[in-house]
Amino acid sequence: MTITHLVTHSGGFHADELLSSVILTRLFPKAELKRTRDHKWLAPADDKIIYDVGGDYNADAQVFDHHQRPSPLREDGQPFSSFGLIWAHYGHQYLTSLDVPADNIEAIHVAFDRKFVLPIDLLDNGAMEPSVAGPLSDLTLPAFFESLKPVFDDISPTAYDDAFFATLPIARSFVEAQIGNITAKARAKNIVMEAIAKAGASPILELPMGMPYGAALDEVGADHMLFVVNPRGEDWTLNGIKLSKDTFDQRADLPAAWAGLTDAALEEACGVKGAKFCHNALFIAVADSREAIMKMADLAVREAR
Template sequence: MPKHITPVSPPVTRLLTHNGAFHADDVLATVVLSTLWPDASLIRTRDRDTVAAASSDLSAVVYDVGGNYAPMMRNFDHHQPDPPRRADGTPFSAFGLVWQACGAEWLRRIEVAAALVSDTHAELDAGVVLAIDQIDNGCVSPQDLGPVGALTLPALIGDLVPEDDDPEELAAGFETALALARQVLQARAHQVARGHAARNEVAALIAAQADDPVLELPRGMPFARAVQAEEGAHLRFVLHPRAQDWVLYAIESSDGARELRCPFPQTWSALENEALAAASGVADAVFCHRNRFLAVARSRTGAREMAMHALIARDSGSEKSPKSME
């Protein structure tokens, strides 16, 4: 399996990939490589002599063309008769090979915190890069995903490939695809990193708040992973402030059944303001979702009262958990 490497001397002056129709793997590989070496010129060609010369030149990175996988020589192709594969047997795409070698450094370059790079790299590999590997190698097709397949990044990039082989149109389409892919990949990377940072923060708050069934957060943040962990098994609700009110979430069970550990009472379902205040006995209650996984109060005290009333109703056996649905 490919290993992480650090970009080495000499400096890269050329990024070389194939010309003609482009795909998500060469476009995304270009996103990573052009961030690491922003001053390198991008060459798109299939000329054998040019590719062969670049493949033996450490000042060039050759990817998705050339027939070689040699990361220390900065060669990242996957079209060989016996291509490099993941541990599960999935063949790598050019993007997958570049990601294994350069993805961690790319994350540092886009200012993902050093402590989050490893987890972020692994999650993106499993959740994004693997999918590109599978699609590029024909293991799965966007068409297999039904109507939603047309909205996948590989399909959207494919839409930017012009119908004819006009070199100028192909170059313009590649640049448009590159800009799109750069925005999407960077946004996803930062989102994943924020999720890991939040998980660490939420885990610390769980430990600090001991056995309280209501986990109170200082602001809205991703919490599902931390509260589903063993350390969060005692939790029933998550509470945090918003601009004008306080939001209370009923937590899902940890067994994958998507049931709520403690739903809000059925008599609160879909009620608002005065009607909810009357039903709940909480004067500043604002809203309860019809599926009983979310409730809102104007104050922290009101939100915590709603949680306590829901716990009492649950413990009395008068409430059964609905499926958690937005």
């Protein structure tokens, strides 16, 4: 049976049904998105998907609500919102529609659920307080969507629907960007793994371009690596490797004598022709050629040891 209608509630909107709509409108682009609380529309049917309303969670009947008691829970006991339910049932299909490589779909489905879907679920169910974000609490994605609702004195009878449909493409851009970034990290991981194998016991990891590399280093336990080099435009960069994503501390800093120097001053300090720049915080240096940056990398390794 063809899906002809996607049905969610009318009135005010939240991140969960908005993001659910992102997934469903891509998978069923010809279906009409209906915002209503009319009981006639909330009756299950083969040609409808009903979500964030309906008082039931029944995947076979294509009803995905989470407000009833008992409410649906994940295997670990954490609550679903409608977004989590829709992602659990339609996420793989959605990733396929975005041309995510088949070999990566399961891993990306899990990663997106953990990083993006679960926080929405927890906030929507009151299982996590917005205040955990501290001063940034008003800049979270759910708060951002809330800010796009009509103002209190907008008395237009279509105000909420108009705002919902205006916000939908914005929400879509966030979802697709996040999926794109996770997918890119999966591609990068394969490249980095090959580079780690090629480097062997060397403390210098050479990559063909700038890319995320921390996950691959952690997975293979390449703790001996201290610096990363890669081309950047016409130049080459030498970067320190952070101890973790939660800190700016590095496995090794660049030589202190290079801090804040540029061009001739840096060439004199390190003795390498073509050295162009070293950040004052000693986490990145730049040279005009691979030969020059590799010489700087060797010097950095010697000082670090």
